[in-house]
Amino acid sequence: MKNQQIPFSKPTVTGKEQQYIEEAIKSGYLSGDGPFTKKCHQWFEEHLRCEKVLLTPSCTAALEMAAILIDIQPGDEVIMPSYTFVSTANAFVLRGAKIVFVDIRPDTMNIDENLIEEAITSKTKAIVPVHYAGVACEMDTIMEIALRYELYVIEDAAQGMMSTYKGRPLGTIGHLGAFSFHETKNYTSGGEGGLFIINDKQFIKKSEIIREKGTNRSQFIEGIVDKYTWVDIGSSYLPSEIQAAYLYTQLENAEKINKKRLELWNKYYSELLELSKLGVIELPTIPAEYTHNGHMFYIKLEDVDARSKFIKYMRNNKVSAAFHYIPLHSSIAGSEFGMFNNDDVFTSKESQRLVRLPLYYNMSNSDSCLVIQIVVDYLNSKVNR
Structure with missing residues (x-):
C-alpha cells in the first residue's frame, strides 16, 4: 500500500x-x-x-x-x-x-x-x-x-x-x-x-x-x-x-484533457458496474443525447451513515473521497434569503448519500487502479456479510 x-x-x-x-x-x-x-x-x-x-x-x-x-x-x-x-x-x-x-x-x-x-x-x-x-x-x-x-x-x-x-x-x-x-x-x-x-x-x-x-x-x-x-x-x-x-x-490541450478525464470516468464506471447491479451502490446517470466531460465521478451509498463510514475507510487507506454540497435551503443564510418551494423529497436525501472519488487529469493509471481496488474491497465486504 x-x-x-x-x-x-x-x-x-x-x-x-x-x-x-x-x-x-x-x-x-x-x-x-x-x-x-x-x-x-x-x-x-x-x-x-x-x-x-x-x-x-x-x-x-x-x-x-x-x-x-x-x-x-x-x-x-x-x-x-x-x-x-x-x-x-x-x-x-x-x-x-x-x-x-x-x-x-x-x-x-x-x-x-x-x-x-x-x-x-x-x-x-x-x-x-x-x-x-x-x-x-x-x-x-x-x-x-x-x-x-x-x-x-x-x-x-x-x-x-x-x-x-x-x-x-x-x-x-x-x-x-x-x-x-x-x-x-x-x-x-x-x-x-x-x-x-x-x-x-x-x-x-x-x-x-x-x-x-x-x-x-x-x-x-x-x-x-x-x-x-x-x-x-x-x-x-x-x-x-x-x-x-x-x-x-x-x-x-482541451481535447486531450477531456479524453483523459472521460477515460478515468469510464474506468470507474465499468469497474463498479457489477456492484451497482447488485444494489450496493448507485452510479451516475447520463441521459440519452447528452455528452459529459468527466468532471467528477460519484457513487451513492445507502444513507449518510454509510457514506461517513466509507469516507473514513478510504481515508484510512490514504485515499481522499469527499461528499459535496450541503443543500442551501438548510443553511442559515438559505433560510433567511430563500425558501424551498413545496417538499424536499430528494435534495437532502440524495445529497447525504453522494460521495465523490478522486479524478483529475494528471492522475496516474496506478493511482486510479488502487482507488478502484480499495472501493471494491470495501463494498464487497458489505455484500458478503
Whole structure:
C-alpha cells in the first residue's frame, strides 16, 4: 500500500504554464485584455458558437454580472436548485432577490424541470439551472417555460465545459451562462477564474461596461471613443493576463484533457458496474443525447451513515473521497434569503448519500487502479456479510 495520500483533486497542468506566464509578463498587459485574453476569447467563441464571451476572475463574478445585466431588483424571485454552490444564490441575493429553491431529480442531481412552473409567481425574474457534474439539465423544457412566462435563463455551467445538451454546448442555451476555471475544474486559469457567456446580443455592450467597473473602457480601447468615463454601474470583473495565459495552455490541450478525464470516468464506471447491479451502490446517470466531460465521478451509498463510514475507510487507506454540497435551503443564510418551494423529497436525501472519488487529469493509471481496488474491497465486504 502506498504511504502517500491520493488526493481528491489536483489542478490540471499541461507543461507550458510557466512559459506562457513569462510571455504574459513580457507583453505589458498584466491587468488583462491582452494577447492571451484575446486568444482565449477567440477559442471559446469558436468552440462554443455563442455571441460573445468575456473572461472573468471567477464563476462567481460571471454570475454577479448576470444578475446586474437582467436588472435584478429587491423583491424579485429567482428559481434554482438548493443543491448547488453558494455563489449560485449569492449573486442574486446581493441584488436583493429572494431565492426560490426547487427539488432535484435523483438521477442527475439537477433541478427537476417538471417542478419549476409551479414555483413561478408574479415576482419571478429568472431561472438558474445548474449543470451538476457537467451533466446537462433538461434545457428544452426549461427554455419553453421561460419563454412562456417571459423569464431569463442563466445557466450555471461552472462544471460543464466541453459538455453538451443535444449537441449544444452547455452555457450557450440560456440567455446568459457562467463557467468556472477554479483549480478543481477540468480547465483552470491558475487557481481561480471564470467565463461569462452572452447568448443574447442585447447584453453585449452593457456586459463590457459592467465588467470594466461601469466605464466604456472597451470602446476606448477599440478607438470608438477618444476617452473613457463612468457610464453605468459595474465592478472589477476583469481577470489578469497571467490568468489568461495559464488558461490558454489548457485550451490548447482541451481535447486531450477531456479524453483523459472521460477515460478515468469510464474506468470507474465499468469497474463498479457489477456492484451497482447488485444494489450496493448507485452510479451516475447520463441521459440519452447528452455528452459529459468527466468532471467528477460519484457513487451513492445507502444513507449518510454509510457514506461517513466509507469516507473514513478510504481515508484510512490514504485515499481522499469527499461528499459535496450541503443543500442551501438548510443553511442559515438559505433560510433567511430563500425558501424551498413545496417538499424536499430528494435534495437532502440524495445529497447525504453522494460521495465523490478522486479524478483529475494528471492522475496516474496506478493511482486510479488502487482507488478502484480499495472501493471494491470495501463494498464487497458489505455484500458478503
